[in-house]
Amino acid sequence: MTLEAIRYSKGKLSILDQLLLPTQTQYINVNNTNDGWQAIKKMQVRGAPAIAIVGCLSLAVEMLKTDITSSEELGNFICERLDYLVTARPTAVNMGSSAKHFKQRVTTLLKDRDLKVEDFKMIIVEEIEKMLESDRSDNVALAKYGAGDIMERCTHNKARVLTHCNTGSLATAGYGTALGVIRALHEDGNLDHAYCTETRPYNQGARLTAYELVYEKIPATLICDSMAAMLMERKKISAVVVGADRVVANGDTANKIGTYQLAINAKYHNVLFYVACPTTSYDASKSTGADIIIEERPAEELTKIQNIPIAAPGINCWNPAFDVTPAELITGGIITEHGVFKPSELKHKLKPFITKGGL
Ligand code: RI2
Secondary structure, X not given: OXXXXXXXXXXXXXXXXXOOOOOOOOEEEOOOHHHHHHXXXXXXXXOHHHHHHHHHHHHHHHHHHOOOOOHHHHHHHHHHXXXXXXXXXXXXXXXXXXXXXXXXXXXXXXXXXXXXXXXXXXXXXXXXXXXXXXXXXXXXXXXXXXXXXXXXXXXXXXXXXXXXXXXXXXXXXXXXXXXHHHHHHHHOOOEEEEEEEOOOOOOHHHHHHHHHHHHOOXXXXXXXXXXXXXXXXXXXXXXXXXXXXXXXOOOOEEEEOOHHHHHHHHHHOOOEEEEEOXXXXXXXXXXXXXXXXXXXXXXXXXXXXXXXXXXXXXXXXXXXXXXXXXXXXXXXXXXXXXXXXXXXXXXHHHHHHOOOOOO
């Protein structure tokens, strides 16, 4: 059985509270978009694809409870709730793209004067529900491409891979992106060892990725973020594979803080550096990483762990949650469900798969 971050059956949504992992496994109900917004903001659910899926499913759950009788009113309600959900966290593109896509669907469906309000509602709800399965199958396809490329290009018989943050079943609808690549290498008997960083300040690596690796019985070792250069120098790492919160047109990539320094380290040590990016995490509307808004989170995430103070009281803190890795450092390539591409070819290669609505 694989880990399930998101549980959904028609009109019922619950999520694994990721703030309590790894010590407690507790699901919480998400009954409406207010609950969805809170869960995303507090990071009870996190990871770029999972944020959009839970946000949209929270809307589906709420829609199924509404008794709005006019299509115009329902359309306004959907659009207003989508705009609200986008405000929870700014850096990952996925919720924003989903909102754009479903708002465009609302506009299109409202043009059909014969469409009954109940049918309008069910079309949107069912399209949202499909996000779960398509995210999972995209991740499986992406992981196979990534594992294949690493084995073709690495000089070792089996790969030793370093990853950062959490990009597994807990960050997605299932299988994972960068962690999916590690999973695929392992399933094919091609993984020598996986290394995961702690991922300070919020420890998604130590709490979540390490949990998934142990759960899946994948041979793995945890390191502090500050050990990455030493690891690359001493442990014959074949590749670094990380996820993405937003990859823009030129290939610049926003991902968890600390990704940029891993890419610099990888370049220095001649280690292939890959970004796993399902098309839903690609943003063609922004040209370079300078256009990406970087979320800054509360100082307490640095100064406390599980509410226990670990820093000198009164010290100033800066807590950007993400950094931008320049495309030129992505030496392995950008792994998508359609293949592995150089950052410079991404725009052209993904063009056929991007619809106007953003998904
Ligand atoms: P995929 C996470 O951010 C990390 O940046 C991680 O790389 C990404 O989301 C996972 O999403 P946070 O939400 O890479 O934990 O799987 O702040 O797309």
